[in-house]
Amino acid sequence: MxxxxxxxxxxxxxxxxxxxxxxxxxxxLTLDFYIVDKIYQKKLKPDPNYYFGKGKLEKIKSFCYSNNINFLVINDNITSLQRKNIEKFLKIKVLDRTEIILEIFSKHAKTKEGKIQVEIAKLQYLLPYLVGYGKELSRLGGGIGTRGPGERQLEYSRRHIKNRIRSLKRQLENIKHIRELQRKKRLKSSITKISVIGYTNAGKSTLLSKLSGENLVAKNEMFTTLSPFTRKVKLPSNRIAIFSDTVGFISNLHPKIIEAFHSTLEEINYSDILLILVDSSDNNYEKKLETVFETLEKIGIYNKPYILVFNKIDLITSELLETIKNKYPYAIYISAKNNLNLNKLLLKIDEVIDKISKKVITTIKTNKMNILFKYSEQIKYNVLDSNSENIKIELYAPEKMIEKIIKEVNE
Ligand SMILES: Nc1nc2c(ncn2[C@@H]2O[C@H](COP(=O)(O)OP(=O)(O)O)[C@@H](O)[C@H]2O)c(=O)[nH]1
Ligand SMILES: [Mg+2]
Incomplete structure (x- = not known):
């Protein structure tokens, strides 16, 4: 249910x-909630005790009761007093905007480090609420479950929670060096990794599912070991690339959770190319794009090749499209939903991979050609010349791959 x-x-x-x-x-929706309805009240400032006015809250209560609502989600950050009062009054769980965002971070946090960062952020954010109110810590652990408030009446002291935060921070220190090792290991793999980044609603997930739907790589073991946010896609050059759907940027993040957001984005470090996806129909797209670049800088990503992709061009006028094109002549313009220009995007990706690959011209024996076939998913080559014994090729591949191939053909 x-x-x-x-x-x-x-x-x-x-x-x-x-x-x-x-x-x-x-x-x-990303968190799989069934949204029964959306209600707003014209009100400038929240009530300090109940957030809404008393009359409105009565209406909300009867609505929740007759519609079997089990979560009230408030589009704002509320105080622990408001949270406590509303939960007591409605007898259902209340989630505020920051908690929803933290849940999304939890879902996306892949590394141990990311998971710990998110837990620290949750504890810090909910600290004043958790202290003394007898809230189950499972509210934090297992994500948004089906439990209602007050099922396990445990009391947490401020000291208890602070100790937990301290211990998590110690664990963070300890795994920092392990991460470095894993990073090195991952960098060794020569298959191209592409991270799709951008604001929530830009169309990241749509793009990923369209790309993998159109260019579905036959199911194999490699595929099943990929995370739910990852897709293998065949490029026009026949090379394979792995695309990752990253956690979306979100407007007005609470300062207490920015660090957790950054750690959730850390996987970008492991990718070779970034696709920065922009919703061209969003009036605020320029400001959002700026934030994306600033954030990348903050998390220390300066030199990664990126492709700017304007999505949802089906929703804008041709005049606006022209204006954007003049501003960003090197970008790609697509509609993920309508499969528009997706091939152009893939060709562009091939172009960038060529650019970041090394090129060598080499001659190999005809009977060693099978080695090239073996790695065909990760390389590109043109035959320049051939006779019955030798083939002269121009080979494009990541440096590590070139070393490997040269070694094998000379064995
Ligand atoms: N009109 C239009 N809608 C799109 C396009 N791409 C995505 N969408 C819609 O935009 C919404 C958000 O897309 P989603 O892929 O979930 O965005 P994400 O948050 O970046 O993963 C969904 O309702 C999509 O159907 C597009 O090219 N054109
Ligand atoms: Mg998405």
């Missing part, structure tokens, strides 16, 4: 909270 959620917000000053209401819906 799905978690049935009611999404609520007040309008806020100049409707600020209404603007991010759709984004919240998108985030909840």
């Amino acid at each position: 799905k978690n049935r959620a009611l999404l609520v917000t007040i309008s806020g000053y100049s409707n600020k909270l209404l603007e991010s209401f759709d984004e919240l819906e998108q985030l909840c």
Whole structure:
């Protein structure tokens, strides 16, 4: 049974909270919530005790009761007093915007380090709420489960939680050097890795599923060991690349969870190429793009080749498209949903891989050609000349791959 959620917000000053209401819906869908309805109240400032006005809260209560709602999701960050009061009044679990975002980070955190960072962020964010209110810590551990509030009445002292945070931070220190080792190991693998990054709703998941749907690589063991966020795609050159769907950027992140967000993005370090996906129909796209670049800089990614991809061009006028094209002449313009220009994108990726690959011209014996076939998913070559014994080729491949091949053909 799905978690049935009611999404609520007040309008806020100049409707600020209404603007991010759709984004919240998108985030909840990512978490597999069934969204029963969205309700807002025209109100500038939240009530300090109950967030909503008392009348509105009564209405919410009867709505939740008659619609079997088990989660109230508020599009704002609430205080622990508000949280406690609303939960007591409605008798269902209340989640605020930052908690929803933290759940998404949990889902995306792949490395041990990422998982610990997210747990620390959760503890720090919910600390004032957890202290003394008898909340089960499982609220933090197993993600958003089906349990209601107050099932296991455990009391947590501030000291208890602070100790837990300290111990997690120690663990972080310890795994830092292990991570370095893993990183080296991963870098050895020569298959091209591509991370798709961008704001939530840009179309990252759609793009990934279209690419792998159109160019589905036959199911094999390699495929089944990939994470749910990863797809293998065959490029026009016949090379294979692995695409990863990364955690989406989200507007107005709470300062306490920014570090956790950055750690969730760390996998980008392991990729060879970035696809920066932009929703061209979003009025705020330029500011968002700027934030993406700033964030990459903050997490120490300066020199990775990237391809700028403007998505959803089916939703904008041709005038706007022309304007954007003039500003970003090197970008690729697609509609993931309508399969528009996806091949152009793949060709561009091939082009970039060629650029970051090394090129050598070498002559190999005809009977060693099978070695090239063996690695055909990771290399590209053109035959320049051949006779019955030798073939002269121009070979494009990552440096490590070239070394490997040269060694094998000369054995
Ligand atoms: N009109 C249009 N909608 C799109 C396109 N690509 C994605 N979408 C829609 O945009 C929404 C968000 O897409 P999703 O792939 O979940 O974005 P993500 O958050 O970046 O993974 C979904 O409703 C998609 O159907 C596109 O090219 N055109
Ligand atoms: Mg997605």
